[in-house]
Amino acid sequence: MATVQPQLVFVDGSFNELAQEMADYIHVGDEVKTLIEKDQQDEVLKKIVLASTALNSVPEKEFTPAYNLLVYLIMQSKNANMLLSKVCDNLMKPITSSPTNGPGLALGALTNIFNMLPPDNEIRYHVFSAIVRFVKHHGLFDYMKRYLPKLDQWVEEWDIDEEDQRKMFEEIAEVAKDAGDEEASYDYVLKAVRTFAEEDIKSEEAQRLSLRAIKTAITSPTHFDFQDLMSIPAISALSDSNHVYFELLEIFAEKDLEDYNDFNEEHEGFLEKEHLDADKLYRKMRLLTFASLAASTSSREIPYKNIAKALQIPEEDIEMWTIDVIRAQLVEGKLSQKKQVFLVHRTTYRVFGEKQWRELGDRIDGWRSTLKTVASALRKEQVSAEAAKKRDAEELERKLAGASVMDGGRTMGGDRGGRRGLGDRPPPKPRNDDDD
Template identity: 65%
Template sequence: MAAPHQPQLVFVDGSFEELAQEMANFLNVGDDVKALVEKSQKDEVLKKLIIASPALNSIPEKEFAGAYNLLVYLILQSENPAMFLPRVCDNLTKPITSSPINGPGLALNTLTTIFNMLQPDDDLRFHVFMAILKFLKIHGMFENLKPYLKSLDDWMEEWEVDSKSQRQAYESIIETARESGDAYTSYQYILKALRTFEDDKVKDEDAQAIALRALKTALHSPTQYDFQDLLNVPCVQALSETHPVYFELLTVFAEKDLEDYNQFREEHEGWVEKEHLDVAKLQTKMRLLTFASLAARTPTREIPYSEIAAALQIPMEEVELWVIDVIRAQLVEGRMSQQKKVFLVHRTTYRVFGEKQWRQLGDLVDTWRDTLTKVATTLRKEQAGLEAQKKRDLEEVERKLANTGVSGPGERRRGDRGDRGERSERAPRKERTDDDD
């Protein structure tokens, strides 16, 4: 698709009547259309063309794009293009029999051309977009759409799409993303679909069905470990009344540990299996979440292997495997000390941040402050000791120099000519006489 707000135009030359007759002749309905063209009955002409338009899927590949572009151009001359355009889009989602190999690419290019021919705020764009989603789902081409999903919210606002239609689009994206293996995008659009329900509709059957779907997706997802966003959605909160056991399970995964999960299973024996939830996946995810909680509440940032084994209810020899898994899940960062049998925590993710977590954070800050204060005090003592030792060493050097008669720093040597109080008197010069000859 082209960038939003940049409609792509198709340039054609000729009047509606001329072009319509040309298209009718191409579709072998020229005689049926001729009288209607002469009377300028546009919509009646277009009805004939639309009924015959499925034949375009069997024309030669080189004529495909031009023929469809001309048909769309004619439709846009109508005062009611919404009557005809959806039928054309539906044709394009069906097989292109004249080109089994290149057909999907030709059809997708034509659909995106139609999308870009329409003005940005034209609500017909929504119907074309839905046809594109249908096409991508049929052909497993979801990757072609992903770069443009970031514009979808703006498009929805421009088209003034109602909540029900938004959900329809999101549902299509959810399924297409899921089938392509993009679990993350699929889950994000389930949340978007949930947020389209008004407050007085959150307990409706449709809303609760999507809420359950979102919960099951999050529980089974290999990449989803944050349940707070889900827990805060009104439709999901309504599960506490419509499906209380599911809601209880959600709170366990959002805020609690493995011990609480095991207690839940004891209280609701056989329920997890009955609801066709994956027992192994839930157990694994709960252990990883428990590990993250353990790392977050450890004030020393050093967790003994024995404590990890106890919290995760695993043998000691499996601890390092779980350390690798929790790091791979990006819940915790750190390194193992196999010699000391401890895990050193560098960074961790809080699963929930409430009053309890603020207190834990306060305790950690107090611990760090005390540690830094002790380090600063030790450094000051070391610095003072070094300065005192330096002074003592200097004094010792000066003392030794004085004992050997060598001046120390800043002193002049005794007997230096420049320091004598008086110059020694020289003997008077003897007068020369004749007797000296």
Template identity: 60%
Template sequence: MMHTLSNRDRKHDRTKIQLILVAERLKLRQERQKAIMQYCFVEGSFADLARDLADYLHISADIEPLLEANTKDEVLKRLVTASASLNTYPEKEFTAAYNLLVYLVMQSPNVNMFLPRMCENLSKPITSAPINGPGLALSVLTTIFNLLSPDNEVRFNVFQAILRLVKISGAFETLRPQLKKLDQWLEEWELDEEDQRKLFGQLADVAEDVGEDVESYQYILKALRTFPSSEVSTKEAQDLSLRALKSALLSSNHFDFHDLTSLPTIQALSDSHPEYSELLEIFSEKELEDYNDFRDENEDWLEKEGLNNSTLHRKMRLLTLASVAASTNSRELEYKRIAKALQIPVEDVEMWVIDVIRAKLIEGKMSQQKQVFLVHRTTYRVFGEKQWREVATRLDQWRTSLRNVKEVISRERQQAEAQKERELHEVERKVAGASGMGAGRRPVGGRDNMIEMSTD
């Protein structure tokens, strides 16, 4: 028995084919960007494509009267509202359907009216694609972002939706190259301080979720710099400051705390969180003994705040060794002095020296024979009056050494010139002596012989 396709089946198949074609054209359009948009979709008017998408979404009856009235924005409102159901449609048809919707929306002069709702729909789970869903939605949102003009204010909202999906999918690597343009985008979007802070906070969360702690920390710092002076003591500022401070203290790679101590929000912690403020001061400019005293007095507080003592203690030893190396004037640091400062046995000194070199806090060479560490370069943890005095002392030492070298060179030069002059005099004397001997000798056949010949 033969079955004939109903008009509805034919129309449905035609819609699916149209969606595939549109998807292919949209890829070309993304390459050429919005400037050549009109050349990418040469088949089908707005009304025809809207009917196809409405039929696919099963809302043809609602759309047709609006099309006949030529109210495009009303048509788009209905399509965008119904597009929420696309999250349940087959995975292989999702991108094509959304690309068609994006194309239709981009033709409206009021495009910003529809994009927030589309971003909201795309941020929800795609139940038909539990594994690939975030990637599919991310692809559509990226398309929307690229099609919008750089100064379009909605671009910021689209980017936030992209960040939410990146956080869910963990696809930070796909986002990283684009973040190089972030400063340019911020300038184009003209965001106020609050929106900038919100964006930096989202980026910090996304980076932290995938283990990019260094990048996360940098975005937290950027967020902290957006607080005006009147808000440095607010709860939001304090919470963010504590997050940055804890991250820096527990990081195995962060040793320079000047980026924190210079921030007004961090400085404001001295009143609200004195323990944190004192701990930051210790790690900024003090040594192991000071940390041990603080730990003994605040052991319960450290545990309550989740600040691991082993991590902090090890870090403080590295910082202390850097300080001791920076304060030595002879450039030869004895193992015994290192052992005393780090409160370790002498036989463990070389292990800690290697660790502090790996941390790039100092450079130098160990001498096992002399039991000293020869300091080539060191990093000052803090540079204040004490450090200026040390620099002045070293400059005086270098000046004295240079003066001594200059005197030695001067003496050697004088001696060399004197020696040269003596040698010259000696040569002249010898030449003069040789000339005198030649002048006193009589030649053969001289005057006596001539007189004798004349007599004959």
């Protein structure tokens, strides 16, 4: 559905000439000729569109150009919306001339219709809805998925009401579910739930979609964050209208395996009645409990016995559950067989409320105390090092001073070993003539 200029077979000629060519091509030329002579453009288009189902049987190489020309003619009408809806309906039917490539040809024609319309034309919404239905019927979700990031912008351009948005989002969720893309399905169910205004959050439709969102979230093997659900008004409204489901959601959002077991005892048979897979839910609660245990451990070391108790498993299964919780990206760490503990490197908070703020505050206070101790020790070491340096300098200075004194005694103060110095020599004896 990228915005490209579609290929047109006939690009020259007036409306009447092109309409007559199309009418002749689908074998209604004589009927249309009279209407053209009377300059009844809308009647001409109605006649052509009614007969346009014949295009589904034309040769494969002519299919796309013929449909493009049909759409080009319809775009000249003030009633294009109604006429294009009929064309979209035609494209939902089998392409008999090409059983193998037919779905691709039809989807290409629908895409061309979408692209030929101005971005802010609300007809685009109806064409897109037809594309969603076509994709669902033929299992072509991967084709549509690449365009979904643009959908929010398109919805804004179309300026459609909340009900139409909700209908479209739910259709996309269904297509994604059928294609096995649980994450995309869940995202669009949430988009649908968020469309309810405050006065409608307790409506039957709101409750239906809210329950669907909860079921999808708690049963998904890859979804572990439930705060997005808890913040939606329509979901919160279930605390009054369907408190059991809301209680189950709260357990998955912020509680542990023990609470889940208490829920099952209190509401025995509820999971079976709602067709919820008890084994999958039990496994998921164990992983979430492991994450909570890791997040609440200030020492960053969890003894094996604590893990076994919280998950209600034998210690020999700890390694398996550790692998699973790391694979789910809830926790990062490693096992220490020697110390019999799990060393936590990183963990994910399931909920971040008042309790978690207190835990974080306590942890920061602990870090602050540790840093103060380290800083104090560093300062003492620095003072000690500076004192030692000063002592070494003084010692060196003393030694140098002593060496200087000793050297002076040997050269100027005489020889203490019995030899006389230069200053101790007797004066020279006077000479006379007898000395010769």
